[in-house]
Amino acid sequence: MFIQQLYTSCLSEAAYYVESNGEAAIIDPLRDVSEYIELASSRNATIKYIFETHFHADFISGHLDLAKITGAPIVFGPGTQTRYPIHKAADGERFSLGDISIEVLHTPGHTLESSCYLLRDEQDRPHAIFTGDTLFVGDVGRPDLSSGHLSKEELAAMLFESLNHKIVVLPDNVIVYPAHGPGSSCGKQLGPETFSTIGIQKQTNYALKEQNMDAFIQAVTEGLPEIPQYFPINARINKEGYGPLEEVLKKGLQPISVAALQQKIAGESPVLVDTRPSAEFGNGFIPGSISIGLDGRYAEWAGSLLPFNAEIILICHDGKEEESLIRLARVGFENIHGYLKGGFSAWQKAGAPIDLIIEVEADELAMDLPHDPNLLVVDVRKSAEFAEGHVQGAMNLPLADMNDPASMALFEDHHNIYLHCAGGYRSIIAASLLKRQGIHNIRNISGGWNAIKEQTGIPVEKEASMLN
Template identity: 50%
Template sequence: MKVEQIYTGCLAEAAYYIESAGEVAIIDPLRESKPYIERAEKDNAQIKYVFETHFHADFVSGHIDLSNKTGATIVFGPTAQPAYPAYIAEDGEEFKVGNIKIKVLHTPGHTMESSSFLLIDENGKENAIFSGDTLFIGDVGRPDLAVKSDLTQEDLAGLLYESLQNKILTLPDDVIVYPGHGAGSACGKNMSKETTDRLGNQKRFNYALQAKSKEQFVKEVLTGLVTPPQYFPKNAVMNKMGYANVDEVIAKGTQALSPAAFEAASNEENALVLDVRAANDFAKGFIPNAINIGLEGQFASWVGTLITDLQQPILLITEEGNEEEAVLRLSRVGYDNCIGYLKGGFEAWAAEGREIDTVNTISAEDFVEKFSKDNTLKAIDVRRKSEYDSEHVVGIENAPLDFLNNYMASIDRDVTTYVHCAGGYRSMVAISILKARGFENLVDVTGGFSAIKATNKLKLTDYVCPSTLL
């Protein structure tokens, strides 16, 4: 028996490959099917089942394409109603994979169809639980993401409590917990950086499992939840209703366009020009009105947060060789309408003498010196509110990137505004959006808050433990 966790850091998502005696089960695959097919071929094995823990909100799963390519049966837990062929299992139903069994445990709460999958090994031992978004390491799934549910988040949190108490916490302490996500995912609020653990440790250390009653659990789980990204319900609908073949999406998105063809496509299709290069490279020169969301950061989640239309035509500017990776990452969160990329990259555009723009930057040291002498300088901190509340420079206002549209009216176009985040990624995203909206007097503080803090020259707010704020 082989159990492999396939973890994708930029989405903080875990898929699973389980093989026994030449048969394979895949749990919660990402959009691309090739890695799973190649992994099975390496074992000379056949993918028999694709298990889905629920209709995911934070990414588009690859279950449909994988099933179409391999003949594998898609399996959901009870109450799921997908708009494509799938097997809807009963609670407690077992599926044979080689010499092992996978048992379906219906665990509603995160969503109504949410199910966990219990691995029973060759000796009949309960070996591992693939808990999806029901149980994380250090946390449990948030109960406010269900699509078109008639239940309140309090109702769902109550169901989640019962699912945990009656289906998962009754299992032996040595059962391995394999969750659907790790730290960085917006599907929970307190997830550990660890991506697997023994159930016994979670019983002792997971804050949500310490509740003495359902009422206390509901309160603990719902306290501190932030608004989920706008693409979450849209991805859930795609996972329920179906989506385009990913190979076709990639073929369309990786069409190489000359600078002239790129400009024509931008005008004709009213396309968004998305520059996925590193922030420092973008600052030195970019196509006017392009938006910078770098591939090296949490690219997919920031695209999903900031680009509201999944059908928005997108043109890409990438480093050479990163075109397919960018299109694939877009497709993982439902952006299937990439229509091509700039052949030769930004350098090809500039070489033809076409119009370019740049971003003014300032070192953290120089910014600190200016701000120390004149604290009337306008500056904004685009980190999340929780980061800002923990610690920030006194006198600098918070305008979280997540909700930048809400703060635009308060930014004076005629006054130079300095922008920083934690390290420089998000501030460049924010500046690119503002410049595309006509703001010109913007300066990026390189290195962000971490570099500002390292100078030890500006007054910072005292750190306040979040528990004291409740």
């Protein structure tokens, strides 16, 4: 028996390769499936099954392309309705895989069709459970991403039953392999590890502590973060289906000259996405372009901020075009119409107009703050981060909210805007969005909140009402 977790950090997503005696199964694959095929080939194994724990909301699954290439059936749990062929498994149904088997445990609660897959070893003993978004390390799946017309409280009640009747009754030594790790928006307080055991989770996971249903519902439904805008879109795509990734690549990997891009900007208003590191973007960029660097949680921020129906043109370092495109496709973007040939340097060499973002040190903010009545500190971290500590009098405008037109109405011509996040990645994105909206009196604070807190004596405060 061989198990490999295939973890993608920028999405906090875990897919799994399970193999026994030359037969393999893939659980919750990402859209770009070459890694799974190459792994099976390197081990002289045949992919026999593709298991999906539920309709994922935070990424596009690779089940359709993988099924087309391998001929393996796509397995979902009870109650699943799709527009493409699947094997709809029954609760308790077992699938043989070499000398082991995989048993379906229907565990509704995160979504209605959510199911876990219990791996039984060669002696038919429970060995590991692939829990999808039902159970994480330190948390459980949020119950407000309903795949039906149920409230989060109703789904939480289902999740309580699923956990207590299907999960905690397993032996303590059973390994827990979830679909996500820390940083995922599919839960609210995922732990730092990407796997655990049933016994450890019973001891440490707040949602598995002995409590009645009402207490559980309150615990898992309070304090849930906002649902990213792309989650419902991705869930619908995963349910209804999508075209082959190779077609997205064919359309998106088309080089565009500087002259041709200038014509497009003048006539079609495409969305220019610059995937260079944020520090490079700040030193010079094409006016109106949006910074979302590959060096951060690129796909998540793209899904949260970019319009899905707009034509996208990529601005990348040479050799990073395919990676930039594939990572967008992972969260459902398909309307990508090429990339700037030669990247930003080609634009610069052509003498085309450029813009930049003024960078200031934290101590410069400390000097300016007492003397400039028009200075406005804008903190683009999440509300929970802001509540834990922020510059006294700062405005909290989380980056995920910056596409709301009402957000732009908060700024006036006389404001001198000083932007920051925790370290700098998000604030550069925010600066690019503001500049795209015609707001240019912006300074980005180098090092963000970390530098403000550690290098200055600027008065700070906590948001007590948000911490209670």
